[in-house]
Amino acid sequence: MRVPSLTQTTLAAALTLAASSSFAMSDPKAVDDISGDDIDIVLDGVVNCTDFDAGQNPAAFQFPAKQSFDHFSSRITARSTPYHMGHDRVTKAGEAVTVTGKFDYGAILHKDLEDEKVRAYLSGTGKDGWDYLGEFTTNSDGKIFVPVDGQQEGQYVLRMVVMGDLTYADAYITAIEPGKKAVVFDIDETLTKSDLEQILDYTGIEAAEARPAAGQLVQEYLDRGYHPVFITARSYWYAKDSRRWLRDTLNLPDFTLRTTLANEQGLFETAQYKTEVMNEMKAAGLEFFRAYGNADTDAEAFNNAGIPLSQTYIIGDKAGINGTQPITTEGYEQHISDVVLSTPHSGCN
Structure with missing residues (x-):
């Protein structure tokens, strides 16, 4: 391309x-x-001009060790196809931003993943690897809200990993x-x-x-x-x-x-x-x-x-x-x- x-x-x-x-x-x-x-x-x-290359070709990602879901119902939910998503953001260079992650399963029912752990990582312009941003717990809508510190001008990938099955969602942050x-x-x-x-x-x-x-x-x-x-x-x-x-x-x-x-x-x-x-x-x-x-x-x-x-x-x-x-x-x-x-x-x- x-x-x-x-x-x-x-x-x-x-x-x-x-x-x-x-x-x-x-x-x-x-x-x-x-x-x-x-x-x-x-x-x-x-x-x-925005450095899109860094967002398209981030560092190799090493997944964390999988953990058990906190709830038995989540194990049932996670048997279906994941439809996770990250809400892309555009922000001023150097300005912090909060990114929404949404986690659900099933092409028809779209059952939210509630009260489960998700870890967030960031890579992109000027980064040789992935910065660990912390662990978050999904709310009743299957959402987490990840605060990201201000970054230099460029493009970044925020990767949000469900700890119970290591499925994930990516969101793209463009700092301009x-x-x-x-x-x-x-x-x-x-x-x-x-x-x-x-x-x-x-x-x-x-x-x-x-x-x-x-x-x-x-x-x-x-x-x-x-x-x-x-x-x-x-x-x-x-x-x-x-x-x-x-x-x-x-x-x-x-x-x-x-x-x-x-x-x-x-x-x-x-x-x-x-x-x-x-x-x-x-x-x-x-x-x-x-x-x-x-x-x-x-x-x-x-x-x-x-x-x-x-x-x-x-x-x-x-x-x-x-x-x-x-x-x-x-x-x-x-x-x-x-x-x-x-x-x-x-x-x-």
Whole structure:
């Protein structure tokens, strides 16, 4: 898979690019933004590009010695398939953050693992091994909350290991300098062909079918120094399979993925949930440059988060809703050619 180079466009090169005719987008609806916001992106060349390599290739992990579950009922629960998840976070470099881990078993019942021990470890940028962060006990919702001290700019893996069976969940923490530019993507019917695909993928009937060039779309932004953020209304128990799908089907490394932590968020509060996630990341200094979705709730959330309509692209039946930019093709080949290839580098170096 392609990953962004650690040596990116320098400020001088970015200024040269800004002066060239190739800097302008071919999408006439986005020309006004290029003369304003996107020039600011190039001038913000002091921001470092995130070291994603450390998160993708952490140190070899040595599991702790397995212990017995504290409760007999947990042993019964753990006979089913685990659907653990870690709640990815974006935080300011040097600023502490608390990460949620959720532990449950069973594809249908999703029985929470209650009152059991979980140990947490951290690896990533600047670390040769795994730092032990402590032992935590799951609550009645099968959750733990792991405080992580402030880290230098980079990407980190938080590994949370269930001591009763050594199953685990990973969460990705991206520590950024303020001004890091991002592109946000919905998943279902945006990167996949339809909402039905998630059910087929989850049940194992077949892998969800991606829209043509969906993986290339994300990779093109990676190559230009943007941080990809995936925000989906899928429930938390889709997290493991969603990450696997992004990696195996779209051939992408593991980046920031956020699913809901409560079913009602995905069913009834989608726009509010997505808005809150993006605002949380904005508070950490992440700046959303562009957005991709397929639904009116996506358009609403992107607008709530301050992403310009000229940089909001909606594909599918709702293409162009509420003044957004329509993508009327089934896939992204033409859009990449018309818009993405002429998108300037984010300005990180």
